[in-house]
Amino acid sequence: MSAPYILVLYYSRHGATAEMARQIARGVELGGLEARLRTVPAVSSECEAVAPAIPTEGALYASLDDLRHCAGLALGSPTRFGNMAAPLKYFLDGTSSLWLTGELVGKPAAVFTSTASLHGGQETTLLSMLLPLLHHGMLVCGLPYSEAALLETRGGGTPYGASHHAGGDGKRALDEHETALCRALGRRLAETARRLESAHA
């Protein structure tokens, strides 16, 4: 049996959401739990296309067991037309077996996203990402306004989850407030998971 961990599960095409995932993982570790970074393969219009089992770089692909055994979940996606990206939705659509057994019920979860434009759908994406997690019976962790960065940010950052404004060219790095909020979300998730686990011990 492995030590309790938070699964930081994301899709990222150009790296912005991946950098958020790494900052959330730092926050998870500050909150006293291990972070397991996992991604999902791209989906292809060529239905016969098969990705190699191990990606050429970055995090490993998530398995259902990574999700089944996590103490909590941080789920991240780039915004695509105000919604999560298809590869992440595709992975979630394959989680019915966990829904049938109720294995995610009562576990804490949080969401994060990156956009090209500041008002291009961060909040709709975050809320839509919560829907399948609520169907799984997970407990939602947002960001409270006691996090000073939430009021001070001129970029991303919402009470529904962490967000990042990457700019039209995708090159705007996470600023100090966006970074602080990613870490705060990871930390809050880890601390909540620890509290829930000790309450059930």
Ligand SMILES: Cc1cc2nc3c(=O)[nH]c(=O)nc-3n(C[C@H](O)[C@H](O)[C@H](O)COP(=O)(O)O)c2cc1C
């Ligand atoms: C098909 C598609 C749809 C997109 N839709 C939006 C959108 O609705 N709003 C927005 O601000 N950015 C949109 N973007 C831009 C991405 O959200 C943005 O570049 C993001 O930072 C990419 O994250 P990544 O570096 O993790 O791939 C879209 C990009 C693609 C490819």
